[in-house]
Amino acid sequence: MPRSPATSADVVVIGGGVAGLLVAHRCAATGDSVLLLEAGERVGGRCLSLDAGGIRVDLGAAWHWAEHTRVPRVLDRFSLARxxxxxxxxxxxxxxxxxxxxxxxxxxxxxxxxxxEGGTQALIDAVADVIPDGTVHCGMRVDRIRQAGPDGIRVEGTGSEGPFSVEAARCACAVPPRLVAHTIDIRPLPSGVKDALRHTPTWMSxxxxxxxxxxxxxxxxxxxxxxxxxxxxxxxxxxxxxxxxxxxxxxxxxxxxxxxxxxxxxxxxxxxxxxxxxxxxxxxxxxxxxxxxxxxxxxxxxxxAPRTTPSAGSACRVDEPTAVPALSREYWNGRLHFVAAETACDHPGFLDGAIEAAQRWEEQTSATASAAA
Ligand SMILES: Cc1cc2nc3c(=O)[nH]c(=O)nc-3n(C[C@H](O)[C@H](O)[C@H](O)COP(=O)(O)OP(=O)(O)OC[C@H]3O[C@@H](n4cnc5c(N)ncnc54)[C@H](O)[C@@H]3O)c2cc1C
The missing domain is CATH 3.90.660.10 (Polyamine Oxidase; Chain A, domain 2)
Known part of the structure; x- marks a missing residue:
């Protein structure tokens, strides 16, 4: 995967877990230029499988239940079995x-x-496979997100080859909220949103x-x-x-x-x-x-795991994640969205929630585009 992204795009996606990959896939499918910046050396995030003996065993997300109706729909779309x-x-x-x-x-x-079937890694591979070459950049840790004038945003960070800066019209931040609060400096952001990010536990972290x-x-x-x-x-x-x-x-x-x-x-x-x-x-x-x-x-x-759980402050346990309305809203006139699983209104924290958050991005951005037309 290329390591040096272009310096501008219509959309910049931060984080290559299932939510970020689905957003990047959707953006590319609708003709937007998109860059996905992933801090780690692999995509998948909390979808991680042990690959041995010809089988895969899930070390992160594994199950979905009957009420998680978005998961089988996405599996069908990518011709995957459960x-x-x-x-x-x-x-x-x-x-x-x-x-x-x-x-x-x-x-x-x-x-x-x-x-x-084939572990959650099979879903990650299937989505990553249909994202155009040159979109996903691993080893690119985002440190800052800024409003750049009335029409854009600027994302800055550290890659293996030094600091980078990317300008985009919109940003989908697909990093778990609590990790965002501890590791990504976003300005300006209302204090209520900062608090919501900080106090939203990362499911299973x-x-x-x-x-x-x-x-x-x-x-x-x-x-x-x-x-x-x-x-x-x-x-x-x-x-x-x-x-x-x-x-x-x-x-x-x-x-x-x-x-x-x-x-x-x-x-x-x-x-x-x-x-x-x-x-x-x-x-x-x-x-x-x-x-x-x-x-x-x-x-x-x-x-x-530093790209799931912030080192400052211990991982916090939560029995059942709850929806946090402040995290499912759009900010900066529709230019900034939080789309990790924990931002979902339905089944936050779960795979189903990650899919819902990615779909919400699509709905919110198309509503903003129609309002502007
Ligand atoms: C042990 C465990 C068991 C689980 N079991 C289930 C289950 O059975 N069923 C279920 O539905 N869900 C389960 N989950 C939750 C599920 O894994 C998540 O809902 C889902 O994977 C979240 O996807 P995501 O894309 O929102 O976030 P993540 O998968 O966390 O992806 C975030 C990505 O952002 C990257 N990143 C972080 N910081 C930066 C930065 N500064 N710059 C750029 N990139 C960055 C990370 O490297 C990562 O790739 C489990 C999770 C764990 C840990």
């Missing part, structure tokens, strides 16, 4: 490392959820997610669901992440199997190597010696 989260079978309950695990029929049927891939989903062969509930960790909730293609009829394996799970952030002084070893020990305790030799183990501690 798979129902596997729940049947016997779950494991781990109450202590020195006690045998218990095997339980999961007490209640959870609301059905789906994952994206307090969490750690682990993915493990085995050469086969041996737990499924034995009738286990892959679901583990643990009181001792290091991972408190494990879920099956095996794609249907890895299983032949009768539950026999014909490909790799995956598990993913959630835990609290890594404690100070615990090395990633030790943590990975503890994860494997936990799975051996839950599933026996077959769990001893994974193909891959990867841990993503989102509370320490």
């Amino acid at each position: 798979i129902r989260q596997y729940e049947p079978g016997v779950a494991v309950f781990e109450s202590g490392r020195n006690r045998p695990v218990e095997h339980v029929d999961w007490p209640s049927t959870p609301p059905p959820s789906w994952r994206i 307090h969490s750690l997610k682990a993915g493990v891939v085995y050469d086969r989903p041996f737990w499924r062969e034995d009738g286990w669901s892959g679901r583990v509930r643990s009181l001792v960790g290091p991972i408190h909730d494990w879920h099956d992440a095996t794609p249907p293609a890895s299983l032949a009829s009768g539950g026999r394996s014909r490909g790799a199997g995956g598990l993913f799970g959630f835990g609290p952030p890594l404690q100070q002084g615990v090395s990633m190597d030790d943590f990975r070893k503890r994860i494997v020990e936990q799975l051996v305790h839950c599933y026996g010696p077959a769990a001893r030799d994974p193909v891959a183990v990867r841990v993503q501690d989102w509370s320490r």
Whole structure:
């Protein structure tokens, strides 16, 4: 991907997660010139998958539920399939490392959820593929957004080759609001909006997610669901992440199997190597010696991911994100929009919210254009 963007465009998009990519795709499709500036070396943001053994295990976003109706619509548009989260079978309950695990029929049927076949990375790849070459620029961290005269905005930042500055007519800032408040200087901005940015938690930024891939989903062969509930960790909730293609009829394996799970952030002084070893020990305790030799183990501690969670101030936990009206409005006469998932009116913080925010951008900008005509 090119690293030095042009110095002007109709639209500048900041952040290459699913929201930013969808906005960039939409702008390019309607004929606007667009630049997407992404601070990291990859696009996807909180959509990140462990790629091992021929399967993908999600280390960030994974599920959508029945009420998240925008997700299947976008998947259809990009010819992607979804798979129902596997729940049947016997779950494991781990109450202590020195006690045998218990095997339980999961007490209640959870609301059905789906994952994206090929992981959320498949969605990111599909959207990135249809964005024109020369649009997406990685390694470009935006530090400032300014009004530039009555008709434009200026975005300044730091790239791997030094400072850069881009002028545009409109800006879609697709960076999580709390990170914006801590790391991007936007002026002028009403103090109420600054407060709203600062106080909007980034969904799941307090969490750690682990993915493990085995050469086969041996737990499924034995009738286990892959679901583990643990009181001792290091991972408190494990879920099956095996794609249907890895299983032949009768539950026999014909490909790799995956598990993913959630835990609290890594404690100070615990090395990633030790943590990975503890994860494997936990799975051996839950599933026996077959769990001893994974193909891959990867841990993503989102509370320490600088492009998700600001280093100033700890990641804040939130049980259910709520809509923040100040963040779904447009500013500077329609030139500045916040479009990360947390700015959505519907399902803020979720993938569905990221899609809603990108669609809102489209609706607001076309309404502004018609009013000006
Ligand atoms: C562990 C975890 C589990 C989750 N599970 C689910 C789930 O099951 N279902 C669900 O719907 N959602 C889930 N989510 C939330 C989901 O990941 C988000 O809703 C979605 O990915 C947000 O997309 P986004 O584009 O709004 O923001 P992000 O994905 O956060 O993208 C923001 C982008 O901005 C970039 N950036 C940051 N600062 C700058 C800067 N200064 N300049 C330029 N670029 C910058 C970042 O590098 C990043 O690429 C989960 C999240 C996590 C962390």
